[in-house]
Amino acid sequence: MRVNLLDFDLEGLVAWCERLGEKRFRAVQLYRWIHQKGASDFDQMSDLAKSLRAKLAALAEVKALPLLSEHVSDDGTVKWLFDVGQGNAVETVYIPEADRGTLCVSSQAGCAVGCRFCSTGHQGFSRNLSTAEIVAQLWFAEHRLRQPAAPGEGVPFTRAIDNVVMMGMGEPLQNYSALLPALRTMLDDHAYGLSRRRVTVSTSGVVPMIDRLGQDCPVALAVSLHAPDDALRNNLVPLNRKYPIEELMQACLRYLEVAPRDFITFEYCMLDGVNDHLQQAQALVELVRRHGVSCKFNLIPFNPFPASGLSCSQRPQVQSFAAVLLQAGIVTTVRRTRGDDIDAACGQLAGEVQDRTRASERFAQRRQTIPIVVAKELQ
């Protein structure tokens, strides 16, 4: 079987090339051809010696993910569905804005965390994606969308993707060994050259791996919070039973010491009558103040899907909730829903997952037996 070169960060590629008797600068050239120019045919790589190109063709490949579908939303959002084999498919979403383009990347086929409001979580879990499968999403999107630069700009192209958010299908920190080289390739100046502030890992709160990420590759961190107390969060984000809010806040504080931004983004999915009471907004203020966590809140209108049994908070309630946080001096944004006409909005990514863990069955059972707990005084 030939080696997929998308699996390597630069150091990995250097080591692989050295085993072939090639020098480091050859690996750098190869890495640039693949990621900066989007080349997959070794014959195109004109500054590599013919003998090396022949060696590469025999031993290696640059293997993209087979594309199953592409949908373009009225607002310009693009959703791709990629085949990752054995009946599994993952989704990647490109969100264009006036001044930047953001790519939302998947890290797993399915997800084992099973958050109650998340379409991916309801499908269960099949497997981790490899580094190549994570990087291939960016490789494909960047080179499909990249435009030639206007005359006189002095660069051959304008970059399509300025931000990557690991917020697609899966919990990235439960696939850490594949994630790390993928992040390094996103940041590498010989590849995509994104700044650490513009690559965001979003986690439901895998505390030990937040610490590892801080040591190995501190990029921007988003934490899916969704509740101000353990009773409710246990129910919405089951991982909270393992890593409760107190531990999570401590991990956020440790991360802030090395983070490229001076705040953590807390994601908060607005669920009607569940986590959108104004007392809960006040409880969030107290929570982050008590711990001294420098943060920003991103309120996400819930995108309903049939199996969830949940509905989105009313718009005035979202505004009032945001106002409580803002009045406390916390930067708060309400996420604009993008691509919902093509099911590409946040929490709607579903792909196709052959659930190997029977997680979806367990989650469905849990939903029947465990009602959502809201603090008594709020009911």
Ligand code: SF4
């Ligand atoms: S929100 Fe994230 S961690 Fe939770 S189930 Fe969905 S993909 Fe998994």
